[in-house]
Amino acid sequence: xxxxxxxxxxxxxxxxxxxxxxxxxxxxxxxxxxxxxxxxxxxxxxxxxxxxxxxxxxxxxxxxxxxxxxxxxxxxxxxxxxxxxxxxxxxxxxxxxxxxxxxxxxxxxxxxxxxxxxxxxxxxxxxxxxxxxxxxxxxxxxxxxxxxxxxxxxxxxxxxxxxxxxxxxxxxxxxxxxxxxxxxxxxxxxxxxxxxxxxxxxxxxxxxxxxxxxxxxxxxxxxxxxxxxxxxxxxxxxxxxxxxxxxxxxxxxxxxxxxxxxxxxxxxxxxxxxxxxxxxxxxxxxxxxxxxxxxxxxxxxxxxx
Numbered sequence: 001x002x003x004x005x006x007x008x009x010x011x012x013x014x015x016x017x018x019x020x021x022x023x024x025x026x027x028x029x030x031x032x033x034x035x036x037x038x039x040x041x042x043x044x045x046x047x048x049x050x051x052x053x054x055x056x057x058x059x060x061x062x063x064x065x066x067x068x069x070x071x072x073x074x075x076x077x078x079x080x081x082x083x084x085x086x087x088x089x090x091x092x093x094x095x096x097x098x099x100x101x102x103x104x105x106x107x108x109x110x111x112x113x114x115x116x117x118x119x120x121x122x123x124x125x126x127x128x129x130x131x132x133x134x135x136x137x138x139x140x141x142x143x144x145x146x147x148x149x150x151x152x153x154x155x156x157x158x159x160x161x162x163x164x165x166x167x168x169x170x171x172x173x174x175x176x177x178x179x180x181x182x183x184x185x186x187x188x189x190x191x192x193x194x195x196x197x198x199x200x201x202x203x204x205x206x207x208x209x210x211x212x213x214x215x216x217x218x219x220x221x222x223x224x225x226x227x228x229x230x231x232x233x234x235x236x237x238x239x240x241x242x243x244x245x246x247x248x249x250x251x252x253x254x255x256x257x258x259x260x261x262x263x264x265x266x267x268x269x270x271x272x273x274x275x276x277x278x279x280x281x282x283x284x285x286x287x288x289x290x291x292x293x294x295x296x297x298x299x300x301x302x303x304x305x
Contacts, residue, residue, distance in 0.1 A: 050166040057162035068265035071102035112271040140247030143237035244304035
C-alpha cells in the first residue's frame with residue numbers, strides 16, 4: 001500500500017504540472033490579448049514567470065517555506081533533546097535520512113513536513129505542540145510527518161505550493177494592472193469613443209475579478225492533491241510507531257484546539273497536520289485543505305482498534 005502511494009504521488013506530480021500548465025496558459029492568454037496584443041507572448045511570459053518562481057521555490061523549498069512560516073532551525077540536539085531523539089529514532093525505523101528540524105514560536109499546536117525528497121526534507125513543530133503533547137503524542141505527530149517524507153507526499157506538496165504561489169503572483173499582477181489601464185490611455189485613446197469605454201470597463205472588471213479570485217484559484221489547485229494522503233500518513237505513522245493511541249490522543253488534542261496560528265503563509269497552510277488558520281468548514285467540505293480531525297480519528301480507530 002505504501003509503495004503504491006509513492007508511485008501514485010510520482011504520477012500526481014506530472015498531473016499537477018498539466019493542470020498548472022492549463023491554468024497558466026489561460027492567464028497568459030489574457031495577459032497577451034489585453035496587455036501585449038499577442039496571445040503567444042502572453043503565454044510565454046506567464047510560463048516563464050511561473051517556471052522561474054517554481055524552480056526557485058522547489059530547490060529552495062525548505063528555507064523558503066520555513067521563512068514564510070517564521071520557523072527557526074534547531075542547530076543541535078541540546079536545543080530540544082527529546083524532539084531530536086524522536087525524529088532520529090523514527091527516521092532510522094523509516095530508513096530515510098535525518099531531516100532538518102525547525103521550531104515555530106507559536107502557542108497553537110501544529111506541525112508540518114516539507115522538502116523535495118527524503119534527502120532534502122525538514123520537519124517543523126510549533127512551540128505550542130511541543131509543550132502540549134506528551135512523548136507518545138509528540139512521537140505520533142512526528143511519525144505522521146516522517147510518513148509524508150517517506151511517501152514522497154512532500155514532493156507533491158512542494159510543487160503544489162510553488163506553482164500555486166506563482167499563480168497568486170500572476171493573478172495579483174493582472175489585478176494590479178487594471179489600476180494603470182483605467183487612467184492610462186493617452187489623449188488619443190481618451191477621445192469620446194464607445195469602443196474604448198467598453199474595453200476600459202471590461203479590463204477594469206476582469207482585473208478586479210482576478211485580484212479577488214487569485215487566492216481561491218490557488219486553493220482549488222492545491223486540492224488536486226488527494227486529501228487521502230492525510231489518512232495514509234496517519235495510518236503509516238501509526239504503523240511506524242506501533243502505537244496508534246499516541247497519534248489518536250494527539251489528534252484529539254488538536255481537535256479541541258481552537259486557537260489559530262499567528263503567522264501562516266496561505267500557500268503553505270495545507271502542509272500542516274491540522275488547519276492552522278481554523279477556517280470554517282466550506283460547503284460539504286469540498287474546498288477544505290484538511291480532512292476533518294474527527295474522521296481521521298475514527299479511521300485510525302477502525303484500522304487499529
